[in-house]
Amino acid sequence: MNAAPxxxxxxxxxxxxxxxxxxxxADWRRFGADAIGMHHDDLSHDLMRFRMDDQECRFLLRRGPAEDVVAIGWHIDDHTAFERIEHRIRAHGVPLVEGAEEEAALRGVERLLRFPGPKGITQEIYTTPVTSAEPLNMLASGWVTGEAGMGHVAITSAKPTLMRGYFATVFDARLTDCIDETISGVRLKIRFLRVNERHHSIAIAAVRGLPIDPVRTRVQHLNIQTASLDDLARSYERVHELGFDMALSVGRHTNDKELSYYARTPSGFEWEVGWNPIVIDETTWQPTTHQGISTWGHLPVGQTIVDKLDQFRLGARSLAHAEKTVPALSGAGIADD
Structure with missing residues (x-):
């Protein structure tokens, strides 16, 4: 029987x-394995992977000039849900491509479908991850994945309503809450979307009143969640000791209550390591708007006026280049909170 779309x-x-x-x-190897503490596998001169659990691949690094996230893979629980998503994408006239066997193997999955995503980030879906019996060799005691997924992705956008509509159309993403924040006189609104019990799997940040994007990379940051507070503290120390840039110091967020810090990856986007965020109870949760990103901490580390001016320069440059969207999947009538 076909899945009800x-x-x-x-x-x-x-x-x-x-x-x-x-x-x-070389820098990514040191960052991912020696600083953050994940399991590392060299596949070839041009391919490298990081593991966090028994799944063969959580991060695939391929050689190329982008210095950016180029694809996001979504684990779908079963074939019924997979077919529902596939049907939606085809029904909206958006092309779907089946990944080659070699591509699926590199990602540690049996089969994948890919389709266009906002800001040019390819979206990929799969149902069956390939697990590895090889023991994990990593500095962290463990990471929280499972039902909550492996973390979240934060993206800046000049068209946040379209981006929110996209993830609502494709994955039935729900608005968890919003944050209003003013940084260096710039007013930001951040929308947090969930697709499961994790407080959010996607965060969308936009400059209020200005159609600019102040970030060079497609993603602003990635997040992964440590199994223990000690893991968080020790990785923070290693990031410092190995000389990687720290973007934001340790702090606690207002909305998901996660304790975290933000390091800067060798590619330039940020990497948040967090611990102990709240888990959403669907029977009681109501979206709210918080004032400010953090209750304490998360202070900029080593930021200069040059860094701030560079952000404004990037924002101005974004006006000359239209942000990539997928209008057919971006939904209509999503209110701009």
Whole structure:
């Protein structure tokens, strides 16, 4: 029996893997394994992976000039939900491509479908991850993945309503809450979307009143969640000791209550390591708007006036280049909170 296309897939979607294109393999190896503490596998001169659990791949790094996230993989619980998503994408006239066997193997999955995503980030879906019996060799005691997925992705956008509509159309993403924040006189609104029990798997940040994007990379940051507070503290120390840039010091967020810090990756986007965020109870949760990103901490580390001016320069440059969207999947009538 074919899956009913109109039924919700909420709760059956989990962030599964990330694909990064970079030429800075040596730096990424030190960052991911020696600083953050994940398991590392060299596949070839042009391919490298990081593991966090028994899934063969959580981060695939391939050699190339982008210095950015180029694809996001979503683990779909079962074939019924998978077919619902596939049907939606085809029904909206958006092309779907089946990944080659070699591509699926590199990502540690049996089969994948890919389709266009906002800001040019390819979206990929799969149902069956390949697990590895090889023991994990990593500095962290463990990471929280499972039903909550492996973390979240934060994206800046000049068209946040279209981006929110996209993830609502494709994955039935729900608005968890919003944050209003003013940084250096710039007013930001951040919308947090969930697709399962994790407080958010996607965060969308926009400059209020200005159609600019102040970030060079497609993603602003990635997040992964440590199993223990000690893991968080020790990785923070290693990031400092190994000389990687720290973007924001340790702090606690107002909305998901996660304790975290933000390091800067060798590719330039940020990497948040967090611990102990709240888990959403769907029976009681109501979206709210918080004032300010953090209750304490998360202070900029080593930021200068030059850095701030560079952000404004990037924002101005974004006006000359239209942000990539997928109008057919971006939904209509999503209110701009």
């Amino acid at each position: 109109g039924a919700s897939v909420f709760g059956a979607v989990h962030l599964g893997y990330i694909v990064v294109e970079t030429d800075r393999f």
